[in-house]
Amino acid sequence: MAAIPVRESPLLARVGHVPLVEVGSACELAGCRVFATLEGVNPGGSIKDRPVVRMLMKALQTGHLDGERRLLDSSSGNAGISYALYGAALGVPVTLVVPGNASRERLDRIRASGAELILTDPLEGYDFAVAEARRLASEQPERYWYCDQYSNEENWRAHYDTTGVELLRGIIATTGRPPDVFVAGIGTGGTLTGVGRRMKEAYPATRVVAAIPDEFPGIEGLKPLGHPGDMVPAILDESLIDRRLPVRMEDAIPMCRRLARAGLFVGPSAGALVYAACRVAAEDDVRCIATVLPDTGERYVSTGLWAS
Ligand code: PMP
16 A cells, blocks of 8 residues: 655644643642643644544555545544544545434534544444444445554554653653652543553553543543443553542532633543542652543533533
8 A cells, every 4th residue: 555645734733742730729638739731722622632643644654544545433522523623634534433422512523624424323332333433444444444543552652652751741840750640531541551651661650540430321531441341442551550440420520610610621531530639649658640631621511511
């Protein structure tokens, strides 16, 4: 397969290098500082810009995408928005398989970028959208290149090379030392695996805490793992996880509203991660925690999250 020349887009330079913010005051605990990257300022509004750009560029460079073949993947929303945005910017046609109950602003934003949407039955759950994308890709290999964010190694590598480095550099520059703990959620496992691996390689004493919704349907972007039949993402390196901390939507939402009143307008998974970080911060030996604020609160307006 011959590679087509990779088109330049000035948008790509705006991905990552996001502000590092201190969110520890949300815990009202003295003695532990909590830092997070504000991912909602990426052009696509979420942390998914980082892996999506990396996966797209790799597929263009290796000739899997040639301007004719469509990029195909499943997404619950944020990755879909990033695929649609950068596909449009780079001249790559995009098809996304998305559960039909994804929020209105997500679906409309994907449509606005010109991507093709295939909506699946919400009652079948998200794993069904993944299976549907896999089926389409295997039935029509000339039409589709299956990006497969759950198995694509470029996904975690994007976080290893960017998110993890930004967190470490920013925290060490501010406090003089690396974080004791990294708190992450798991969607594809890209953030946890990439950042967790980077931190543990550089500072083996760093502990990785996975915040996991313990009830269905979970928290937008985070998988409720651990039940029989749950699909464990291929790129998730479970050996990096030192502790699994259950989080509930009713814990995430008040934290989300608290963050909004502190000037950080972020989505429910950010609330869940900061809540989890605050739980960990209550432990004696923890002085500094790193996490991420995965997306903008703008994305949840139609869900009523901000209505009260
Ligand atoms: N939070 C939100 C809002 C997300 O959309 C995602 C990605 N699905 C995540 C967290 C988890 O990121 P990852 O795919 O890297 O595990």
